[in-house]
Amino acid sequence: MKNDIGRLSLRRLRQNSHVRELVREHRVCVEQLIQPYFVVDGLKDREAVPGMTGTYRDTPDTLLAQIDRDMEAGVRKMLLFGVPAEKKDRAFTSDFTARQLAAIKRRFGADLFVAVDVCLCSYTTHGQCGILTAEGDHVENSATVTELAKAALGFAQAGADCVAPSDMMDGRIAAIRAALDGADLDRTLLMSYSAKFHSKFYGPFRAAADSAPKGAVALKDRATYQIDPGSPRDALASSLRDAEEGADILMVKPGLPYLDVLASLSRAIPTKPWAVYEVSGEYAALELMAEKGLVNGPAAHAESWTAFVRAGASMIITYGARYAQKWLNA
Numbered sequence: 001m002k003n004d005i006g007r008l009s010l011r012r013l014r015q016n017s018h019v020r021e022l023v024r025e026h027r028v029c030v031e032q033l034i035q036p037y038f039v040v041d042g043l044k045d046r047e048a049v050p051g052m053t054g055t056y057r058d059t060p061d062t063l064l065a066q067i068d069r070d071m072e073a074g075v076r077k078m079l080l081f082g083v084p085a086e087k088k089d090r091a092f093t094s095d096f097t098a099r100q101l102a103a104i105k106r107r108f109g110a111d112l113f114v115a116v117d118v119c120l121c122s123y124t125t126h127g128q129c130g131i132l133t134a135e136g137d138h139v140e141n142s143a144t145v146t147e148l149a150k151a152a153l154g155f156a157q158a159g160a161d162c163v164a165p166s167d168m169m170d171g172r173i174a175a176i177r178a179a180l181d182g183a184d185l186d187r188t189l190l191m192s193y194s195a196k197f198h199s200k201f202y203g204p205f206r207a208a209a210d211s212a213p214k215g216a217v218a219l220k221d222r223a224t225y226q227i228d229p230g231s232p233r234d235a236l237a238s239s240l241r242d243a244e245e246g247a248d249i250l251m252v253k254p255g256l257p258y259l260d261v262l263a264s265l266s267r268a269i270p271t272k273p274w275a276v277y278e279v280s281g282e283y284a285a286l287e288l289m290a291e292k293g294l295v296n297g298p299a300a301h302a303e304s305w306t307a308f309v310r311a312g313a314s315m316i317i318t319y320g321a322r323y324a325q326k327w328l329n330a
């Protein structure tokens with residue numbers, strides 16, 4: 001016998017692509033991916049986001065043109081971030097974002113699933129995700145939740161298929177669900193960023209969304225509302241609570257650095273679909289390595305996405321969704 005392993009060989013099932021395809025347990029499909037967009041009020045021309053290949057701060061016009069091109073490339077699900085020109089400290093208006101949602105829906109109708117991020121960090125003068133106390137040392141929970149529910153309702157009325165609160169205030173899922181129910185919007189999905197960690201991997205995003213904490217206020221970061229990286233139990237509690245309050249979809253964010261959390265939460269709460277957000281810093285990290293010739297970028301992205309599906313995600317928010325048809329075959 002040439003091979004004394006014989007009966008015990010595991011390499012028999014790895015020997016060529018036909019066999020590998022037949023035995024593969026997890027695969028990623030373009031249909032699982034959600035493409036994020038940034039639309040910015042008052043911009044003259046669109047601007048590239050540093051480090052984020054293919055990602056722009058769009059004007060309302062360039063946004064529609066970009067979505068058009070992306071739909072040609074197979075994108076059917078999107079997540080919108082609206083960035084208003086005027087920053088305030090309270091009594092926010094989300095009309096700019098609502099108008100963009102309505103325009104997208106007018107143009108693409110049911111061919112495109114449109115989710116929208118609900119948060120106040122792009123709306124505030126200080127970049128915090130809500131209304132600050134007079135001392136500037138704390139984000140007021142209930143005043144913020146009231147604003148979030150108002151914004152989410154406006155977005156749903158403008159035609160969003162899904163509202164996705166990313167602020168991490170207590171009770172916002174219940175408040176948004178109640179606001180939607182009150183307006184008979186019982187088909188709008190509610191996707192909670194339920195396990196959103198206090199991460200450094202959001203760096204490139206904050207430049208895109210004008211949302212870095214800034215200014216002369218006591219609060220300098222988001223540690224008092226986002227989850228501590230060392231506290232997966234908090235992520236479980238937050239996800240259980242948000243499921244209970246009426247979230248349809250739960251999420252882990254960021255992705256790769258929290259793959260253990262995704263794997264354990266998706267098993268702990270198997271009755272809800274799980275989303276994962278491959279955040280700006282993760283996407284940029286692979287792109288920067290690829291640019292330096294250190295990795296095959298497309299194949300590395302596809303490998304990350306496979307890890308998400310293996311860990312239990314049924315959908316992936318990624319800045320690379322528009323390239324997926326190419327990258328998944330790289």
Ligand code: PBG
Binds near residue numbers: 279
């Ligand atoms: C808003 C929000 C953030 C992201 C999504 N929604 C940033 C933050 O919390 O600071 C991050 C997305 C990314 O990095 O790609 N609160």
